[in-house]
Amino acid sequence: MLEIDKDKKVLIGCLAGSFLFYHTARQIYSYMSVKPREWVPVGVVKSLHIFPIKSCKSVDVFAFKCTKLGPVMGDLEDRAFMLVEESTGKFITARQKPKLVHVENYMTDGMLEVTVPGQPKLSVDLRKVLQNKRTIRATLFKNLKQDGYDCGDEVAKLLSDYIEEPNYRLIFYKEGLYTERTVIPDDQWWNNPVPKRNDDSGFTDLAPFHIATDASLKVLNEKLDNKITMRYFRPSIYIEGCAAWDEDKWAEIRIGDAHLECFAPCTRCVLTTVDPVKGEMSKEMQPLKKLREFRLVPDGKMRKVHMESPVFGVYAGLVNEGYIHTGQTVYVRYKPTAF
Template sequence: MGTAGSTALARLGLPATGRPAWLGVAALGAAAVALGAVAWHRARSRRPRRLQQVGTVAQLCIYPLKSGKGVPVSEAECTALGLRSGQLRDRFWLVINEKGNMVTARQEPRLLLVSLTCDGDSLTLSAAYTADLRLPVRAPQSNAVHSCRVHGLEIQGRDCGEEAAQWITHFLDTQPCRLVHFEPHMQLRNSRQIKDKFRPTDQVAYSDASPYLVLSEASLADLNSRLKKKVKAANFRPNIVISGCSMFAEDSWDRLCIRDVELQRVMACSRCILTTVNPDTGIMSKKEPLETLKSYRLCDPADQKLYGKSPLFGQYFVLKNPGTISVGDPVYLLGE
């Protein structure tokens, strides 16, 4: 056998002597196939995937307080747990009752009027006809850590203090409440325990099930064309609103790319009575736009185990690749 053949066999861990010539040729052939396969896979991984522009980022919104007012931002970091802008994190603050159960606009519609914003290391709670309350973004470590329940799953939250509790309780004027903050070292909730369409690795803090909700302007416009009284995107609390696409195009977007960010669609968002709360007044109608959505946005009967009889509007996504996105960025459908 020649030197080249001996070298190739040696790379494969095979002895160069003591074997018939035909076996050496076969081994060389196998080596060539193996090396060719590696080269093909490397070339394929380097080959750019097909990108088809499907729209443009029209709005980005962070909801720091679960069921609180959204905070529009022009740019945001996409993390595994949702949008982030400075100290603002999506659904990292939560109102709980004395038993530790979450309090949302489903039970307290006026919660939608509460704004939570951050400026440096200061946190500000504000609402109409109520004096603002400033607090430190990071609650003192001496504050109690509560065991809370969000949609039946246990999760911790650091108490934001007595002043915050009194402010929230006074504004809602119904039951004693406390404000808690999720800290990065705390145990997350597993999304798959809420909806089995999620991966075992998908996790959230105080979000219902998913860190990202995507909605298109065209879908909202189609809904408003059927309503006597128009509603806003705020009724549905999306994180990313897309313009420049057809209505309900988001239902078929399996994987999106915005700059370096990649998002994977998991399932549709089933809508509840919270959508009937007017985000400007905090008044719940219990009817629209939910009743109209039920007339044309129910799931396929085969999917009733997953969605029940709730209408679908918007899509849940999880993060595949992190990065920063801005309003005005093109949105691409990622293909192979």
């Protein structure tokens, strides 16, 4: 009888221990599952930028509205314009013509104002552009097609003369025009290098919002002989206060009422070698060459897509619209791992 009681005690002890282990494991799992999904303050907005004409000079603003088309403030729309060759529709950027980064561009009261160095400001009445309804079919990345309204002969001549290439036209995208740019499901993104967007409009490379951080720039500058500014990377949202490369792990971003989803690392090309002050490409191919030494994506599906294009910053798309301004706190939700 005594032996049976001892067995019962052992059995009860085992059951109690199993229960405690199970309960503890569940608590740990719950903590690990929920904790990364909490909103965590990581820094503040250092500066905001809108690029009306793709590859041209930015307009630095105190605030803008996050929309499905990207940053918008008043008449200013991010990358609403692009320069294309008239007969082929092939677009041109500062990758081919670095001096484009010196072209000043601004939108106000239905007018686009364009200024190239050494020439007086030229104004384009966008209401007349829309009334004329002359469209040009642009050829974008991966030979995707997208229409834009022709902005007229005057601005075409001004910009063609400036880049010393004939027959280039400035086109203006508005919703409703023909486009082949569509959204790719998340589970297909890394297997399909076609640009993914959370809308199907505008002339951005991949997403409406390009986001970069001050801490990551500081780490890069520590490795460079000649220091650079964030203008080399042309972000729309510049954040300070977080840890270097923290953006690799961001899943979502909330700034005020605006809610963004981070869906891909921002891979970089030769455009980062264009000095925004000189309007010239670096002969040393910096900072791109240095980034390739330590910021390539991991081997696997991502490397097959991005190959030797290094990562600096993150692409984000819209979840909820909202105005944001400099100095606002930035909250993020983290992914389990980077990339």
